[in-house]
Amino acid sequence: MASRRPSGPFDQLAEYFADHPRALLSLQIVPPLVFVFFFVFVPLASIFAWSFWTVENNRLVPGFSTSAYEEFLGIGGLPTWRLDIFLKTLRIAVTQTAIALVLGFAIAYFVGIKMRGSKYALPLLLLFAVPFLTSYLLRTLSWYIVLQSRGLINTVLQSIGATNGPLPGLLFSEFSVHVGLLSTYLPFMIFPIWLAMSRIDQTVLAASADLGGRPRDTLFRVVVPLGLPGILIGSIFVFVGVLGDSVVPEILGGATDSSRTLIANLIDKAISGQQYPMAAAIASIILLMAIGLIWGWERAFGLKKIGEI
Amino acid sequence: MEEKPQGQQAVSEGRGVSRRTFMKYVGVGAVVAAGVGVGAYAYLNRPSGVSAAPLQWWGIGTGNPERWDGLNDAGGDVVFTEAPWDPVPVLNKMKADGRNAYDVISNAGTLDDPLFADGSIVDFDPETLPSWSKIYPELRTNNPTITVASTGQIVGVPIVQNGDSVAMLVDELWPGTGQPGQGSDTYGLLFDYLTTGKSSMEQSWACAIYKVANYLGRNHLQTIEDPASLTTNDLNTIKTFMLNQKAAGQFKVFWEGWNTAVSLLANKEVLAMDTWEPVVFALRTQNPPINAVYMAPKEGYYLWNIPIYMTPKGQSQTKDRCMHLSQWTLEGWYGARITTIRGYLTATPDAIQYAQDNPNAGGGPYDTAFIQSRHTLVKQKFSDGVSVYGNQAPPNVQDYQDTWTQVTS
């Protein structure tokens, strides 16, 4: 057989690596890992360390002091307002994740399963990506037009006679914060779940129907378990996203129900006020939560599942 | 024997370029062209030596004239980058890379002491500027914002100044008269039943906290020794007061940023707000005009001043151009321009004469009467005996920050 021996440079490289598979492995996997390790782990370890240091003359000085944590958690009779904000943020994050999960799952289900094979599926998903090309700040600001006293909702409601005056609490309240957050994080939930669903083989769904399952059964006993990795990833995206969001509460949050300062704003203020140990302490606590989440995920489902999405 | 598979035959013979291939080439071509374009732009705009580089001015946006008429800068042009008001980020950035990146800076005036102590700004003998003697005496002598307290050196050139108070929507608060009525001369309006649920204060402590301090102190509602310099007790008093007001639903929102401020008032979401005077001008020039009035509070205005300072980089590399720029801000066109677009006072009376001689100059038209009235009005704020400068860098700035964060949370 007249075999063409391809002998371009990549092919020669490939011949070398065929004999030294581990070299290739390290070359492939090591750079990304090193990158992430150095630029993620080292700074994170530093944050843990800094949370115990002190600030003198506007510089971080090594030492050991738990005063930042005490001040944050309100231990020992100190005011607990920061802790209150932290708990409030957690509450809002969990609520938001739940809302995004229900809605996002439904939408992903529709696009990934019911609309399978339709050529409109991809453009539809691309539409979800459009907001991300615009400034987050401006996008959030634009909700004023819909929610304010003379905004779209109030104008429409009043013109059809449903209400007499502007609805209180549409804007500058926890409600508007949720509205703003959802518009940003819903696509983050939709996309991973859709990805997971599109991997579900059509034959599996057909088999489930053949075996007498109603759509509801197929949904809960086939689609949900198979789509679980996507559900988990989406939930993490949303939850962590809300924890780190400082823009939406500042613009859409209100004074009376104290929805304008969440934990991310506190970190911001601490950093700009040079209270580095405080910022580091808050960050460390969030980090511990994140590590706990990853660990819990591994125990419950196994992280490898992500690779099999 | 090698046969060409049929598929390849079909593609490579006779059918020409398929549409898919064409679209692919177009797509790839567009991406490559974009990349090349961006690369070229970046390359052409790389900094290439001191003389060709534009002058870097980092300052609060209110000092930005957005045009540079009459600057005639021999070396190149000026790049203005917006700086934040918050004192600590400003000090940090200047200590880190700002001092080697910017030639001149213009920040909140009371930062001159810490900036000078850090070595982020230098004494460039501004008194030697030709127009120095023309600066209004109120702004030139005994001005803490350009004088280093410990040594008495003058390290800045005052370019923009004003006294802040509260913007009020007259037609909503006192309907029927078209004029401000009862309560329109005190900061108490913000805490009054007239504005319950429709009052707003700034979320940043720098300007807002002093108004509360002045209100409580000067009306003897609480014991506040010196509103310009608050102790821990004072801060606690303010905090308790504000938290009570907030819990009672007095404030609708704590605003941040120009667009928000103007939008809140223009959409009548709030009726009284502590903010900057240009907001009122912007409202009055709406179509139809909104009857907004800036308060003249009996407790005194919050005075501020933005001077130009020179950095070590400016002193060593571009000193002449920086001096030229500083001089230019003291001259007629800059003054006329700033006062016209923002209503602020600039340092010398040249602006009035300039507007009279050149009413249709670039960036105008310039109304001499308006500029004159602004000069008179604002100068008066600086010498009314009640108004004081707000201190941006008090020794217990952390406490200020924590107090206000708690209040606005």
Added chain:
Amino acid sequence: MSSSGSAISVRQGQLEVFFAKHGNLIWKLFVGFFVLYILMPPLLLVAVSFEPSGIVRVNTGFSLRWYDKMINSRGLMDALFKSILLAFLTTAVTTLLALQAALGYRKARFKTLIIAIMILPIFLPGIIQGFSLSLLLTEFLGLQRSLWTELVGHVLWALPFAFLVILTSMSVVKRETVLAAMDLGANEWRAFRDIEYPIIKPGITSAAIFSYVLSFNEFSRTYYLQGIGQTIPTYVWNKITVAITPEIFALSSLTVILSLTLIAIATIYLTTVGRVAKARKEKAIPRPAVRSRHKAPAPAATGVAEKA
């Protein structure tokens, strides 16, 4: 089956019939509503960009003055170019790293650990990442903040997403296919290029698009890692707190209009290509099974198998 005598089960029956008949419509309305909900902010931005007063409110008129101001705004244009440049760099670096990581991951043994490391950045709020990295680089390594520090932040942000997307698209490639190719004499590089790459190309493209979009709009990390030149998000942040600048609404609106147009074009193209593909089938015009640049014929595999 219970004989229906009660009104309730009749109602239930009616409800089920209703949903069965209109189920699809209800689904479509539901999804349509949320598509609109998500698209509301960008569309509103387009509306505000035409508002003559520049105030964020329901339009009182129509004006193009902010577009004019945008074109003449040097700061804005500089920030735009820098954002584009940074996004290009991020895309290049991230896609490459993610591809390598995904390829290596499949062969590696400590899969769990690798995944944990690679996705860790997702869990961290941007402020924390940006601030810690910035402090580390400037205070303790003495580096200056610059384009390269920003690039690091952006790649860190985009890498987990790109990695996950590419990994997902690789899950379709059956191991047996690759092994078969290697049995037939292809070395690893050829197996990748001729077999895997065409299949995962959509995944790589998605990862690239993801990286670009994520980088273009990244704010919190950029804020702490930025040197002198600003990107669009930080430019907007700086301007919006102290000045009235509706020209940034104009810029955002242009981006929205541009991307919506591109999507419309893509949709039309996809649907017409679909039709052309169907027409081809009907006319039985053969299409190449594997598009390989070399003349090495794809059916050679079957040819060899026949011979063997």
